[in-house]
Amino acid sequence: AQSVTQLDSHVSVSEGTPVLLRCNYSSSYSPSLFWYVQHPNKGLQLLLKYTSAATLVKGINGFEAEFKKSETSFHLTKPSAHMSDAAEYFCVVSLTGGGNKLTFGTGTQLKVEL
Amino acid sequence: NAGVTQTPKFQVLKTGQSMTLQCAQDMNHNSMYWYRQDPGMGLRLIYYSASEGTTDKGEVPNGYNVSRLNKREFSLRLESAAPSQTSVYFCASLPREAAYYGYTFGSGTRLTVV
Numbered sequence: 001a002q003s004v005t006q007l008d009s010h011v012s013v014s015e016g017t018p019v020l021l022r023c024n025y026s027s028s029y030s031p032s033l034f035w036y037v038q039h040p041n042k043g044l045q046l047l048l049k050y051t052s053a054a055t056l057v058k059g060i061n062g063f064e065a066e067f068k069k070s071e072t073s074f075h076l077t078k079p080s081a082h083m084s085d086a087a088e089y090f091c092v093v094s095l096t097g098g099g100n101k102l103t104f105g106t107g108t109q110l111k112v113e114l
Numbered sequence: 115n116a117g118v119t120q121t122p123k124f125q126v127l128k129t130g131q132s133m134t135l136q137c138a139q140d141m142n143h144n145s146m147y148w149y150r151q152d153p154g155m156g157l158r159l160i161y162y163s164a165s166e167g168t169t170d171k172g173e174v175p176n177g178y179n180v181s182r183l184n185k186r187e188f189s190l191r192l193e194s195a196a197p198s199q200t201s202v203y204f205c206a207s208l209p210r211e212a213a214y215y216g217y218t219f220g221s222g223t224r225l226t227v228v
Contacts, residue, residue, distance in 0.1 A: 102147075
């Protein structure tokens with residue numbers, strides 16, 4: 001079975017400061033991992049994905065994530081937050097095969113303050 | 115360049131009424147999925163179709179039925195709506211090479227059952 005845990009339901013940062021959204025996963029096999037972002041009343045947009053290539057993955061809008069197998073983590077970071085980053089972020093794990101179903105974390109709401 | 119199209123965007127139903135949520139994708143993707151999103155619970159898989167002609171239950175299938183009409187279309191039916199089915203519903207699709215592309219999501223259907 002696969003699962004994903006987002007360690008913080010809410011994160012608040014000041015504009016211009018670093019962002020860290022934490023995610024731990026559990027998977028019996030080599031997983032694919034994703035981060036999705038959802039702005040208010042919008043659909044989900046893919047930020048970045050890890051698929052067993054480079055462990056440091058760069059995504060859109062300056063976000064990146066590092067896959068650490070020893071820690072079963074896939075934390076999302078950004079060096080400098082912008083007001084437009086305020087949204088809900090989902091860490092997602094997928095196993096290839098078996099319908100390629102995604103398992104979502106419960107989400108982290110990011111608030112960016114002036 | 116439509117991607118995944120869901121209709122309707124909003125719907126209010128009375129308890130016991132039935133309705134069908136429509137989803138269509140124009141990317142020639144093999145797999146299609148229906149998720150529901152509830153506050154604090156992330157997205158949960160209702161049903162999926164790994165390929166045309168097949169459908170399987172996900173995590174929360176009770177109260178729903180699906181039809182994979184053809185490769186493009188995957189509909190979700192509520193036969194007798196209940197207030198517990200008030201949620202935002204997302205359709206998603208996936209090409210065969212799942213690990214390399216991630217899902218494409220529709221913009222969602224916001225359903226309220228009163």
